Amino acid sequence: MSVNNWPKFSHEVSEIKKLVGDTKRAIIAGHIAPDADSIGSALAFYFGLKQKGIKAQVVFQDDIPDNLFFLPEAGSIIKPEAIDKEPDLVVMVDCANQSRTGDGWIDQYCEKASVIAIDHHLVGKMPKGVTIVDEKAAAAAELIYRLLLNLGVEITPQIANCLYAGLASDTGGFIYNNTTSESFEIAGELLDLGVDMETMRINLFENRSMPGVAVLGFALMNMRQSEDKSLTWTFVSDEFKAKVRAKSKDCDNIASYTMFPNGVKLGIFFEEDLEEGKVKISFRSRLGYDVSLLAAEFGGGGHAMASGCRIRGNLKEIMPKVLAAANKLLNNK
Numbered sequence: 001m002s003v004n005n006w007p008k009f010s011h012e013v014s015e016i017k018k019l020v021g022d023t024k025r026a027i028i029a030g031h032i033a034p035d036a037d038s039i040g041s042a043l044a045f046y047f048g049l050k051q052k053g054i055k056a057q058v059v060f061q062d063d064i065p066d067n068l069f070f071l072p073e074a075g076s077i078i079k080p081e082a083i084d085k086e087p088d089l090v091v092m093v094d095c096a097n098q099s100r101t102g103d104g105w106i107d108q109y110c111e112k113a114s115v116i117a118i119d120h121h122l123v124g125k126m127p128k129g130v131t132i133v134d135e136k137a138a139a140a141a142e143l144i145y146r147l148l149l150n151l152g153v154e155i156t157p158q159i160a161n162c163l164y165a166g167l168a169s170d171t172g173g174f175i176y177n178n179t180t181s182e183s184f185e186i187a188g189e190l191l192d193l194g195v196d197m198e199t200m201r202i203n204l205f206e207n208r209s210m211p212g213v214a215v216l217g218f219a220l221m222n223m224r225q226s227e228d229k230s231l232t233w234t235f236v237s238d239e240f241k242a243k244v245r246a247k248s249k250d251c252d253n254i255a256s257y258t259m260f261p262n263g264v265k266l267g268i269f270f271e272e273d274l275e276e277g278k279v280k281i282s283f284r285s286r287l288g289y290d291v292s293l294l295a296a297e298f299g300g301g302g303h304a305m306a307s308g309c310r311i312r313g314n315l316k317e318i319m320p321k322v323l324a325a326a327n328k329l330l331n332n333k
């Protein structure tokens, strides 16, 4: 695909060109519980704006996961309260929904500034401003890559590494169904532009903390499967987390193991966090069961095959409700 051939979004691209040309200060935000795609895409766009002489700050409400600090400039990412000057441009990446960026901190900025949203999730209400939403894209990073090229940004090794991290992570290392020939095409181009594969693999797919290994073991030991095998679920209790000194971040990337038992169609991972008074829930699915519906039912979001939500309460209260909803989804298809 040639650089300037992105017919699907040519109108949006020219709108964004205009906006960027008028911008002096920007903030770039991603979604809560940030992942490599949200952070990598935000940082890549930050470097792109910097090339254009624009002062930008990358803002996330939630902490950056430890394993993603290897991304260039990840250490400069700020919390909303640290925004020091009014931006004239707000960019949302990997989420096109103001509410996905947190508890509403972004609303005041969106009211006054121009807004750009780049996303590959199912989006309910579009924000004001210019949106590039493509559910067929495997990662927001794919869209950011095309956009940066169209804006005339030079894809430096820093940008390439940020984008590759998003793409590799959202495709599970290029094995999920969302992976397309275009994903490989873009990955190939990024590789040639300076991606460090070993650093990527270690930070995205290995590098688990020892408490993280312990909670994974607990979750595997406590995994249960419905009689017909279609539903698998497991949990990590607050009690066990305390015992092995595991924090919430040590419980990342456990949900995908619920899809390991044979016969499973839908997997659920529950993480109890009594300090926050919430249970964090991750859904996984295959064979066309849409778990974004399930997450949405409980106020969360995500993709058809991977989604999540947080519910106030403890495991004992929450698990039966969520399992019942999951059974309903399985039985109604």
Ligand SMILES: [Mn+2]
Binding pocket: 037, 038, 094, 120, 138, 139, 140, 170
């Ligand atoms: Mn994403």
